[in-house]
Amino acid sequence: MPAGHELPTFRGLLASLRAGVFVNLLRGSSVIALVALILSPSMIAANLTGATLLGMYWLTSIAISWRIYGAGHTRAAAVIFVAATWLTFMVPTVFSPLRCYGGSVVATLAVTALVLPRLWAIVVALGTGAIVVAAVSFDSTAYALPVFFHSSCIILMTATSLVIGLVFIVLRLSAKEIRLAFVTGIHEARERWEGERAQSERQEKSRTLHAEAKADESERRYRSLFDSAMDCILVIDRNGLLVDLNHKVSATLGYSREELLGTSLSRVLNSQLTERMYPRPAEILIEQRSVRGEQELRAKDGSTRFVEFIASPLPDGNVLAVVRDVTERRQAADAIKALNEALEQRVAEQTAELRQANHELESFSYTVSHDLRAPLRRINGFAAVIRSNHGDALAGEPMVYLERIEQNAIRMERLIDDLLKFASAAGGTLACTTIDMRPIVDTIIEDHASQWGRHAKFEIGKLPPVTGDPSLLRLVWCNLVDNAVKYSSKVAQPRIAIGATATGEMVEFWVKDNGAGFDMAYADKLFDVFQRLHSASEFEGSGIGLATVQRIVHRHGGALRAHGRSGEGATIFFTLPAAKRRESAVP
């Protein structure tokens, strides 16, 4: 026996009995006994009183025997116990057999419960109960039964008690062993029972906790994902009511979660778009497929949000809609579109303005040509009339002044002419065609031969065909050849060389003279309007010719440069686009 295993006190025993299976067994047996008592209504009061008294007597005797047993007098304790039990059973039979039943039942059950294993205890309890029921039923029908039946019952009960008592004495010889068996039985049972219950409770609890923890974690994870999603997530039921939504929805639309939950989706749909634009949740659920699309949503502040969505059926019969706010993107695209339109509009406006300006320039040059030329012509005309009609009277100085008037009028007329040419070189569209340069140059030289008076010597090289506007290029050659003739007019033997070099897609032409030349320091002023490097008395000119040439060449996509030295002649180079091979001009 373990050292620390103290003998249980009576109170402890009672506690053990109360706590264990045995308590339940006792309860069950007591119920049976009670039922038996109740079945004899005429004797209820007497039986109850008797049973109580006997019970108390018996329990007291058990306590006494337990004390004796605890003191080490095992046999004495057993004798006392059996004797007490026997007395308990026997005494009542004098007065009433039923009391005998009650007491014997209690004694039997108590002993059985304390000593036997649970199964046996149950069998004994049931058997005892059955005997009691049988006895009671017999007793109630024929109260005056033969004494032998009572006696046999008493003998049976007593025998049972004796057998049980002998179990202590004969089978469990050692007091310690009995005690050990007694205590161990109770403890084992109790421990087993409590252990089982605790274990099952623990298991149940841990299972529940585990399941709850798992569910919690899953829910938390789901909620975290749900709420931290960059897109709006809505759960919509079959009827279009919002079942769940994440933070992003509130952030996007300005409604709180509570405001939206349970309300219809149509609350946030743009009312201008009818619901036919929107795939109904029921349709998605019936067709069991995802639907993608675009939609306009109305925020709480009344602004419109453009969204893309994908709506899919959920297993629980709701629809999951993942909605992405593309308002910024849409607005950016719209802004770019608007910007483009504005730019196009501006370009169109500026083109129109430019066209208008060109038109005004044309009418201006028309006005200039007419309104400036007419008075000049009149001045010149009247001067001529005076000379013709009153020439004789104006001999001497007046005539000289009259001539000056005429000369200046003529000069002014040329200036106007050149300005008009310059203006015409700037405006209008180019009527480009393939041009053979040689005939143009030849014609100009022929046409101007008489005007130039003294013949310069022309050396003309090979001139490749180009693409350009014939009338404008004629003006180019006219100006350049005229200049060359003019500035070489004071040289003893004027020589003018004209040639060209083809360089890829462009052809470079040059006109070289051995005339007055110019200082290279002023080369950049050569092509400006009204810029002259020589005085009018030295060489006549308006200062517009080379500016006109430059403008025409530039309009053809070409370039112009000049090379010269003062007193050693000048060379003007200009490039023009070469004629395409298959369009080459017929000579």
Next chain:
Amino acid sequence: MRNIAKKVLVIDDDAGDAELTLSALHEACVDADIFAMRTGLEAVNYLNGCAESTHPEDVLPDLILLDMSLPIVSGLQVLNEIRQDRRLRPVPVVMLTDSRHIADVDDCYRLGANAYVMKPFAFPDYVRAIKDICRFWLYLNETSFR
């Protein structure tokens, strides 16, 4: 052929130009009665009056020298009036103008001008041009109703 002096109508709003034209006509020794009108409206009224007279052929000019830039009723409108009126249609009209604008040349011929002459800058050239015009339109190209 009746022996009636030729008539030339000069329509020009500028007094100086009109005078120069008259001088040129004089220098060119054109043997004709010269009329000068300052505005298009005046000219149109005058021509309508001539057409309504009992003998239009006696009073209608044999040649009209018409400037383009006239106030209110332009030279082109006068030309159009003449060409639209069946009675005035045979009268030769020569445009005498400073404009070198190709569009003006086109417009004048489209409306039925007989010639478009740009006023030469040098006076001798002007006299020569007037002389040529008158010689052709007054004598060489006599119209049918004469």
